[in-house]
Amino acid sequence: MTGAKRVLRVIAGGTRPGRVALPVATWVQERARAHGAFEVALSDLAEVGLPFFDEPEDPRTGRYVHEHTRRWSAQVTAADAVVFVVPEYNQSFDAATKNAVDFLFHEWANKPAGLVAYGGSAGGGAAVRSLVPVLRAVRMMPLPDTVVVPAVRGRLTAEGSLLPDVVLDGTLARLLDALARASGAHADLRSA
């Protein structure tokens, strides 16, 4: 790993008004900036504004007819590592996160992925379990260090910020360390 910072893109899922993904993503971004290894960028999927998948060709071809696909492709291409902030709906990930993954293919390949999930009966564990095979299908490297945030609404301040405890901060720190190591390896692979 060289001294250069890795580009870490935080992808915030969920699109409903008042979504909790934003305070969780803000927490991840703050800790990632403090960590030191990363240049941090955010993709809020409600702002990215992709429609449901509408490309005529398989993303494996890399041929895109829509400008929204090319914009999304550029954001992911520029990343060395990704953190998905995923709400759990009905024992699985949300539709916006799945749709954003399905739009692309080669852009994801060999990139380490961190999963930070919340919601559901077990704090997002089912969202993590359902997303891992999807990320492997697009040739990402989902890391074993994951973060689930149980009872997330009870951790929000009146202003809507996340109040993590020492355990959550510790699990996120381990994920960021793993992403730093894995994205260093990835950058070396790319320059080889």
Added chain:
Amino acid sequence: MTGAKRVLRVIAGGTRPGRVALPVATWVQERARAHGAFEVALSDLAEVGLPFFDEPEDPRTGRYVHEHTRRWSAQVTAADAVVFVVPEYNQSFDAATKNAVDFLFHEWANKPAGLVAYGGSAGGGAAVRSLVPVLRAVRMMPLPDTVVVPAVRGRLTAEGSLLPDVVLDGTLARLLDALARASGAHADLRSA
């Protein structure tokens, strides 16, 4: 089971131009009409046109602020049974199908669900496996009789119709029988 026909709603996932869900859904509708137990209706999710989930409240409350949600709620409420025609993208269901399920809650409860999947490396098996826990989370009854259509593009005629073989027709017939039995039980539960 009384003599009255059950309302079977076929929900076609996938939203891309040229989606194969429509020929597969047409095959399911034709066989369901010929079966005799059902009044058959189609929801083509590209036509239903739901946005990504945008209700401010949890669907478990049944409080909806958007007209598109109320329209979708009415379609599902009127069904005694549902068949999901699901494309497999990246080892899982498509985003439009997940989104359509997540929009509602009580409307799905106790209704039998048939799964007809295609695409992917194993003909849609991973789409089925990933959707079952989602349907159980909204209190549906996904039936063990499922239909996967391997090599679906090789089964399309020049006009874009599905050409099923005797094996596919047989598995669909078993699914329709199971839906007829289970939706009879459901209608009895509702009238009790």
